[in-house]
Amino acid sequence: MPAELKEYFDAALKAERLADPLQRCLAYPDLPGHPWPEHVVMAHCTRVARPKALTLDELEQMLGQPDGATAIDARLSGLLDAHFQDPEQRDRIHEFFRQFDRNERSGAIATRWVRAAPESAFAMAALGSHRARLGWEARGTALSKDTSRQQLKRMEQHFLAAIPLLDGALAREPRLGPACVGLSQIGRMSSDALKWHALEHCQTIDPLSYYVVSELVYVAMPKWGGSEAALDAMTAYIREHMDRNPALQAQLAVVEMERLKARGHEGVDAYIAAARLAPQADVLYEASYRTHQWTRAVYLAQTLRFWPDYRNAREGRYAHMSNAELWDWVEVDLAWLVEHVPQDPVYRNNYVWLLMNQERFGEAVPHLRVMLALPDPTPGTDLTLCIALARDPRTADSDEVGECGARMIVAYPQEEAPWHWRARYLAERGQREALVELVAELRKVRFKGPSAYRSLLIRGIERYLEDTQ
Numbered sequence: 001m002p003a004e005l006k007e008y009f010d011a012a013l014k015a016e017r018l019a020d021p022l023q024r025c026l027a028y029p030d031l032p033g034h035p036w037p038e039h040v041v042m043a044h045c046t047r048v049a050r051p052k053a054l055t056l057d058e059l060e061q062m063l064g065q066p067d068g069a070t071a072i073d074a075r076l077s078g079l080l081d082a083h084f085q086d087p088e089q090r091d092r093i094h095e096f097f098r099q100f101d102r103n104e105r106s107g108a109i110a111t112r113w114v115r116a117a118p119e120s121a122f123a124m125a126a127l128g129s130h131r132a133r134l135g136w137e138a139r140g141t142a143l144s145k146d147t148s149r150q151q152l153k154r155m156e157q158h159f160l161a162a163i164p165l166l167d168g169a170l171a172r173e174p175r176l177g178p179a180c181v182g183l184s185q186i187g188r189m190s191s192d193a194l195k196w197h198a199l200e201h202c203q204t205i206d207p208l209s210y211y212v213v214s215e216l217v218y219v220a221m222p223k224w225g226g227s228e229a230a231l232d233a234m235t236a237y238i239r240e241h242m243d244r245n246p247a248l249q250a251q252l253a254v255v256e257m258e259r260l261k262a263r264g265h266e267g268v269d270a271y272i273a274a275a276r277l278a279p280q281a282d283v284l285y286e287a288s289y290r291t292h293q294w295t296r297a298v299y300l301a302q303t304l305r306f307w308p309d310y311r312n313a314r315e316g317r318y319a320h321m322s323n324a325e326l327w328d329w330v331e332v333d334l335a336w337l338v339e340h341v342p343q344d345p346v347y348r349n350n351y352v353w354l355l356m357n358q359e360r361f362g363e364a365v366p367h368l369r370v371m372l373a374l375p376d377p378t379p380g381t382d383l384t385l386c387i388a389l390a391r392d393p394r395t396a397d398s399d400e401v402g403e404c405g406a407r408m409i410v411a412y413p414q415e416e417a418p419w420h421w422r423a424r425y426l427a428e429r430g431q432r433e434a435l436v437e438l439v440a441e442l443r444k445v446r447f448k449g450p451s452a453y454r455s456l457l458i459r460g461i462e463r464y465l466e467d468t469q
Helices: 003-016 021-026 038-049 057-061 066-087 091-098 104-116 121-139 149-173 175-188 192-205 210-220 226-239 246-262 268-277 281-288 294-306 311-323 328-342 345-357 361-372 381-391 400-409 418-430 432-442 453-468
Strands: none
Touching: 003 021, 003 294, 003 328, 021 038, 021 121, 021 149, 021 175, 021 294, 038 104, 057 066, 057 104, 066 091, 066 104, 091 121, 091 175, 091 268, 104 121, 104 328, 121 149, 121 175, 149 175, 149 246, 175 192, 192 210, 210 246, 226 246, 246 281, 246 311, 268 281, 281 294, 281 311, 294 311, 311 328, 328 345, 345 361, 345 381, 361 381, 381 400, 381 418, 400 418, 418 432, 418 453
């Protein structure tokens, strides 16, 4: 690590260890030598890291109560009022609906909610948001020419299900910005008439919302039918309104990035300049993968500051810090990857390796049990679990370690440790005959290590047998 970046990464690591997401974001240092205005950082950190006003867990619990759907509507009506009346609460209504993504659970909750309250604008918007996200997932991220007809057909089916739900939500609650943003997003892909109708409504009712302005920026992008002139107009719009909502400044960086892409500009310096305009995770990531080594690590860290769930950035920083052998950083990213990508055995295996090397055996045990339960566990996982149990003082004398020894001397007879576990287990329980049999078996095997190890173990058992006659 370059000496001039040590202070930056030390402060960033200290921030990463804060449990509170908002405090983590605020404690992070800005780009070295290029601080952003404090009020802009505060606004952006608040938007991306504050807790949800109503979580899916809370929503599910309320749906299970008598009149729960009515209580949910009342709570969300208050949140919608606060969005327009209290700048501190702005966009929390949008953040609530962003929970209804392509995830199966969010769809199940939204479906249950609509059945409980079929005329609720909020319930309809929730299910519509979910179906819209399924449509985008079905389409994928490739260019249209590289997207199959089957994908486009599935996308269309989901969009056709989403449109009446989102439209019905707006008919019942015209101020519900998340619904009109959802309609505009669908329109971008399928219907200019729908796009412009929804966007005009969004801008009329909610001109200061970060998410409405974000959608305006998308529509201005040349790849979505916009132009450089439209991007220029968005720059002017954002500058006009960002005093009333400082979070909007982040969209200036997005506009500049899209302008560079429209011109086919791939120069590193230009993208770094765009990223320095404002704290915006997408732009920071674009800058990161155009740079190299420690500059890339700096921009990846800033990306994850404002978008901690961005897997690509997380994997990129993990790879960099692994190569640099900065194990505190490796642990931060591996812990996230294990939690959020549990189906990938490589990350969990690497996390176990890190914990074992730091002699944190007890922490490794639950991960090893998960690995061992996989349909095709990595060879040697059972032995590693036994080693962790034997090395953890809390379980070293347990029956499980003794049973480990019995299994492992059969599965891995050339490994020394299982024979020690088995001998200790039998000795502590006074099972002399079993120890005599163990010595006989020991004489038949060869350890991977020096033969003296086996001789010493045999002599130790025999001495125990002599002393306890």
